[in-house]
Amino acid sequence: MKNQEAQDLYQPFFEEALLQEIAQFGLKKSVKEGFALMEIGQKVTHMPLMLSGAIKILQEDKEGNDLLLYFIERGDTCAMTLNCCLGNTKSDIRAIAEIDSELLMIPIHLMDEWMVKYPSWRKFVFESYHIRFKEMLQAIDNIAFSNMDERLTKYLLDLASVRGSDTIKITHQEIAVDLHTSRVVVSRLLKKLExxxxxxxxxxxxxxxxx
DNA sequence: TCATTAACACGGG
DNA sequence: CCCGTGTTAATGA
Structure with missing residues (x-):
């Protein structure tokens, strides 16, 4: 059986016929850490289902600075892609592999078909959308109303969870870029936590x- | 008050 | 030497 990981991961949720189609049409894609899966303005042609790893979702401001929104992991899909299926097909976000990851790429035209044919797919899409939407609100809340030290703490916990380790290999500068602040602040806050x-x-x- | 920018010293690879 | 780190001074919001 092709795409065994996908079978294992989604078997509890999807009908047999849908699993068959996923196996038939899904393209397995393996990416290395740091790989840019999606750039802002790029056309969305496939919908990714995460099999393993973690992807960092970033938004860019008008000066071209990145801002970390959230991570997606095993079993997640991309809300932006779902969004694109409902209207325009250009991505508003940037997606970078946080660690080595595996995805199953589903051609986007199948989405409509499956929405009609498979209740479980419909449920999956709506639930994913719901979860992503909530996460997006959280991200906004976090950026708008949290102090930098709270954001830093959350960031560290997210990274540890995503990388599956309590020891995170990262520089203060990289953190500063993700949180959209200066290294001085990151160094100072880290020192405080230490x-x-x-x-x-x-x-x-x-x-x-x-x- | 707190973030940012620039500048500097220290130390490890 | 270069880079990451820790700190400080000046400036601005």
Missing amino acids: NKKAIALNRNSIEIIKL
Whole structure:
């Protein structure tokens, strides 16, 4: 059987016939850490189903600075893609592989067909949309109303979860870019967390002790 | 008050 | 030496 991972992952949710179609039409795609899966303005031709790994979703402001919105992981799909199926087909976001990842690419024209044919697919799409929408609101809330130290804490926890390790290999500068702030601030806040024994700092890596 | 920018010193690879 | 880190001073919101 092709696409065994997809079968295992989605078998509880989808009808047999749908699983068959997924196996038949889905293109398995493996990407390395840092690979740009989607750029702003790029046309959306496939809908990704995450099999493993993690993807970082970024928005860009008018000066061209990145801003981290959220991560998508195993079992997730991309809300932006869903959005694109309802109207225009251009992506508004940038998607970068946070770690090595595997995806199953479904040609977008199948979406409509499956929506009609398979109740489980319809349910999956609406639920995904719902989850992404909530996550988006959270992201907005976080950016608009949280202090930088709260955002930093959440960021570290997200990264640890996404990478499956309490020790994160990253520089202060990279954090600053993701959170859209300056390295001075990141260094200062990290130092504060270290003093509170919440984390341990090393060159090129941060260990989470208790956040 | 707090973030940003620029600048500097320190130290490890 | 280069890069990441920790800090400070000046400036602005």
